[in-house]
Amino acid sequence: MPGISGSGGVPAPEPGSFPVEGLLAWYRLHRRSLPWRETRDPYRVWLSEVMLQQTRVSTVVPYYERFLNRFPTVSALAAASEEEVLKVWENLGYYARARQLLKAAKIVVDTYAGIIPDRPEELAGLPGVGAYTAGAVSSIAFGQDVPAIDGNVRRVLCRYFALAGIMADKEGLRYLSGLLAPILPPGRAGDFNQALMELGAVICLPREPLCADCPLGENCLARIHDAPETFPSRREKKKVPVRHAVAAVIRDPLDRVLLVKRQHRGLLASLWKFPGGFAEPGEEPVQTLARSVRDETGIDIRDDVFLGTVRHAYTHFRLRLHVFSCSVSGSRQVNGSCKDYRWAFPGEIRDLPLGRADRQAADLARL
DNA sequence: AAATCGGGGGG
DNA sequence: CCCCCAGATTT
Numbered sequence: 001m002p003g004i005s006g007s008g009g010v011p012a013p014e015p016g017s018f019p020v021e022g023l024l025a026w027y028r029l030h031r032r033s034l035p036w037r038e039t040r041d042p043y044r045v046w047l048s049e050v051m052l053q054q055t056r057v058s059t060v061v062p063y064y065e066r067f068l069n070r071f072p073t074v075s076a077l078a079a080a081s082e083e084e085v086l087k088v089w090e091n092l093g094y095y096a097r098a099r100q101l102l103k104a105a106k107i108v109v110d111t112y113a114g115i116i117p118d119r120p121e122e123l124a125g126l127p128g129v130g131a132y133t134a135g136a137v138s139s140i141a142f143g144q145d146v147p148a149i150d151g152n153v154r155r156v157l158c159r160y161f162a163l164a165g166i167m168a169d170k171e172g173l174r175y176l177s178g179l180l181a182p183i184l185p186p187g188r189a190g191d192f193n194q195a196l197m198e199l200g201a202v203i204c205l206p207r208e209p210l211c212a213d214c215p216l217g218e219n220c221l222a223r224i225h226d227a228p229e230t231f232p233s234r235r236e237k238k239k240v241p242v243r244h245a246v247a248a249v250i251r252d253p254l255d256r257v258l259l260v261k262r263q264h265r266g267l268l269a270s271l272w273k274f275p276g277g278f279a280e281p282g283e284e285p286v287q288t289l290a291r292s293v294r295d296e297t298g299i300d301i302r303d304d305v306f307l308g309t310v311r312h313a314y315t316h317f318r319l320r321l322h323v324f325s326c327s328v329s330g331s332r333q334v335n336g337s338c339k340d341y342r343w344a345f346p347g348e349i350r351d352l353p354l355g356r357a358d359r360q361a362a363d364l365a366r367l
Numbered sequence: 368a369a370a371t372c373g374g375g376g377g378g
Numbered sequence: 379c380c381c382c383c384a385g386a387t388t389t
Contacts, residue, residue: 048384049384049385050385051384052383052384052385053383053384053385053386054372054373054374054382054383054384054385054386055373055374055375055383055384055385056374056375056376056382056383056384057383057384058375058376059374059375059376059383060384091373091374091375092373092374093372093373093374093375094372094373094374094385094386095372095373096371096372096386096387097372097385097386100386100387127386127387128385128386128387129386130385130386130387131385131386132384132385132386133384133385133386136384148384150383150384150385151382151383151384151385152383152384153384168385169368170368193384194384197384198384200384201383201384206381206382206383207378207381207382234381237380237381265388266371266372267371267372267373268372268373269372312373312374313373313374313375314371314372314373314374315370315371315372315373315374316370316371316372355373355374356373356374356375
């Protein structure tokens with residue numbers, strides 16, 4: 001069991017002392033008005049929770065509106081193509097969410113008769129729905145008495161109960177879940193969960209918590225210890241490497257440009273890209289250009305002109321994408337191993353889903 | 368348990 | 379530059 005740092009003469013926390021009513025009252029008064037709070041439609045709640053995974057509220061709002069405008073119901077989504085969904089998702093990141101959401105929508109339509117299940121165990125069986133999302137949808141849309149522990153809730157609980165450790169692994173989350181179980185107000189778990197998240201988002205901030213305005217007040221053990229910002233403990237930071245890659249804007253005589261579709265798994269899966277790839281150790285960009293384009297497409301290029309370098313930060317590496325314009329030397333026939341490709345006009349490129357870096361490369365090439 | 372998977376906003 | 383965000387999945 002994860003340790004509780006109840007040293008220093010501070011009494012161990014009593015779950016019974018948790019000011020549930022105070023928190024709920026604060027939430028009723030201060031809750032932000034957000035699009036997904038105007039409804040209890042399970043599809044809309046589900047969509048919001050998936051979009052909000054590792055993504056800020058302010059970022060999600062416009063995507064949420066646009067997505068619902070395009071796919072108003074789970075059956076409308078289930079009938080969509082992956083490329084349509086990815087295009088609407090473009091620049092929101094973590095594109096596996098979009099592909100899994102589409103898969104899950106098809107499952108709901110095909111095996112649940114279009115009815116989104118209400119129990120967390122069944123929800124968690126859907127692609128892209130983990131413990132948090134299952135609890136959130138179940139409690140918010142269906143009023144089930146289950147917890148939903150996201151990063152905000154984890155931080156609030158770690159502080160209130162002065163819990164040592166990171167508490168982000170399965171064991172830690174199970175412990176927090178056990179802590180919440182006796183606190184959850186029956187029939188109001190949806191509001192309670194959202195209240196905890198809202199508190200983490202606007203009061204119990206990671207760096208500088210606004211303790212003076214906190215409805216949990218003097219009961220918070222981290223505040224009593226006078227060190228709320230030290231909970232939960234942080235992961236060690238690993239330094240991220242810089243990786244170099246090239247992108248080839250290859251034009252044909254009709255002024256179309258060659259695009260290839262990425263693999264269905266891995267980074268930016270199923271999005272489109274310009275031909276090219278990562279540099280081998282010690283390789284110069286021009287060499288990378290010729291080699292990676294030939295490897296990927298079978299095409300030999302000529303007349304390469306350097307257009308510029310796009311810098312982009314991913315979670316576990318930083319990218320420097322060197323962009324070149326060029327034309328085909330010899331046959332325009334694309335390799336059989338390159339499954340999905342197309343010669344696209346600039347107008348068509350704008351309608352295909354691209355990652356941020358490739359989109360910037362397109363801008364550099366004035367496409 | 369650790370790595371992977373995006374992108375943007377704020378300090 | 380750094381950090382973190384309504385996490386899930388794979389290795």
